[in-house]
Amino acid sequence: MPDAPQQVVVLGGGIGGQVAATRLAQRLGTRARVRLIERAPSYTFPPSLLWLMVGDRSAPAITRDYSTLRRRGVEVMQASVEAVDTTASSVRTDQGPVPYDYLVIALGATPDRGALPGVAEYAHDPYDLASAERLRDTLARFGGGRVVVAIASLPYKCPAAPYETAMLIDGLLRRRGLRDRSEISVYTPEPLPMPVAGPYAGHSVAAELAARSIGFNPTSQIDGVEAGMLRTQRGEVPFDLAVVIPPHRPPQAIAESGLTGPAGWLAVDRQTLRTRAANVYAIGDAVAIPLENGMMLPKAGVFAHAQAEAVARNIAAQIEGSTAESMFDGHGLCFVETGDGKAGMASGDFYASPRPDVSMRRPSRAWHMGKVAFEQYWLRRWL
Ligand SMILES: Cc1cc2nc3c(=O)[nH]c(=O)nc-3n(C[C@H](O)[C@H](O)[C@H](O)COP(=O)(O)OP(=O)(O)OC[C@H]3O[C@@H](n4cnc5c(N)ncnc54)[C@H](O)[C@@H]3O)c2cc1C
CATH class of the missing domain: 3.50.50.60 (FAD/NAD(P)-binding domain)
Incomplete structure (x- = not known):
């Protein structure tokens, strides 16, 4: 008899959660039931909010429901996560408990x-x-x-x-x-x-x-x-x-999880994104990762995305019986809009020692176009 599908649960349908759930469904097919729990019916791509603020974007142009994810084989459950119980391997939601074999926490930071x-x-x-x-x-x-x-x-x-x-x-x-x-x-x-x-x-x-x-x-x-x-x-x-x-502030739902570190953000291994509980990973803005210079890894979508890719590969490898492990390497980039049709660009290795090794490119139209291309890639490829 074939093995029962593994229960893979992703909390939060933002940048990190969408990438993790998509990749897991793609890689695992019928070997896993991939469920994403998100409280909102749709997601607005955050970097585009600044263009919306000055009248260059409309809300419908930068907002998507979760139908793309559903077409990719992810079960999207609209519910509010209330708590994570790693002893019972279960998530409490306002729609009832959801058990998991593998859990990815991507609940973001709450303004x-x-x-x-x-x-x-x-x-x-x-x-x-x-x-x-x-x-x-x-x-x-x-x-x-x-x-x-x-x-x-x-x-x-x-x-x-x-x-x-x-x-x-x-x-x-x-x-x-x-x-x-x-x-x-x-x-x-x-x-x-x-x-x-x-x-x-x-x-x-x-x-x-x-x-x-x-x-x-x-x-x-x-x-x-x-x-x-x-x-x-x-x-x-x-x-x-x-x-x-x-x-x-950190998401309320993780406050009693036993997985947090200083100031209530989730604590993880900075390369594998494993938490201290078995088969539980955490990614993105909900996580605090100390750097060599005493500061924290910035809360940015590029990092949530790269962490989600690494975690999805690792969970898929475990379910497939492989010991290969993928690492998040701390590299990232960020465009800085300057308001005159140009943008600068910061990029580098945030895990470098003794301090992050980041370069900054001068503002140009090309970097602005790079930021627009990054937005379009996100809206078409992922959301
Ligand atoms: C104005 C603005 C501009 C930005 N520009 C950039 C940029 O240019 N480049 C860049 O890399 N990053 C940028 N960012 C940051 C980027 O958007 C975040 O770092 C990224 O979205 C983090 O991804 P995440 O998956 O960790 O969290 P999020 O994308 O915030 O997703 C978290 C999800 O969890 C859901 N959730 C939270 N609590 C619960 C709960 N209890 N139950 C159910 N669901 C819950 C939320 O509804 C949300 O959908 C920008 C952010 C803003 C606000």
Whole structure:
């Protein structure tokens, strides 16, 4: 009699979960039942939210339901994950328990607008589709004034995105003839933009901000937002339009899993993405991976994707009885939109010792086209 199919369960239908589930279904066919549990009925490709914010994309153009995944043999279950019980090899959801033989946790990081006073009431958030649409509409009516872009706390997804936000708003205001009547300033707790990528990349992004007369205020701790006022530990900053990247927290569903490390993010082996529980892997933004320079691997889709590929190969190999092991090697790249039809590009080895080895390419139209091609590849190939 043939063996019963293995129960492979993937939690979270974002970038990491989609890649892991697709690859597992492709590789294992009838040897596994691959189930993906996701609470939302559709997924909006996050990097495109910044273009949506300035009116260059619509929500339908960058949002997909899970029908492609279903056609690829993945069972998509719309449910909210409540807890992971590694002793019983079972996931608790609001639709009932789901047992697993192999588990991939890809629940992402949760931006929490309620975690800092006034953010939900007085600031826009480009990380959320509905809020990014409101920001787009507000920018379309904006007649010029003081714009602040603030990072509430660390860590946050995509180290480049707040700086791209500031430069895209700069480009929009220039096109609309409003830049002379406007001030744009960035406030961040970081000492430099994208500090994990090293001083050269950070100074390069800071120089792009300066070239556009965008104020840069590093090591600024944000205490909260009031109507027309950003409160920082160095004083109050008046604004006409505020964009705040909210605090990010680990998914609630893993809090009691026994799989977390410092600050509640999932702890994994940085190459195999194994957690401390047998047959349980974790990938993407929900994971914290310390680097040689004392910082953490950035929360970025390129890493979630590469980790998902490695984990899918490893689970498939185990089910097929092979001992071959795939490793995530810490390489990644990131485009940095500069708002004038160009983008820079940071790439390198984040696992290099004694510090990440990352290079930064100057902004060009070619890198911007690279970012558009990356978006189209994602929307057509994966979602
Ligand atoms: C504005 C913006 C721009 C970005 N630009 C880039 C870029 O240019 N390049 C890049 O590499 N990265 C970029 N990123 C970061 C990238 O989107 C994330 O790093 C990536 O999506 C992480 O993938 P993930 O699978 O770990 O998590 P996610 O893609 O966030 O997916 C997690 C999924 O889990 C689901 N989920 C969470 N909790 C539950 C639960 N309890 N039950 C059921 N489902 C749940 C969520 O609904 C979500 O679909 C950007 C992000 C933003 C916000």
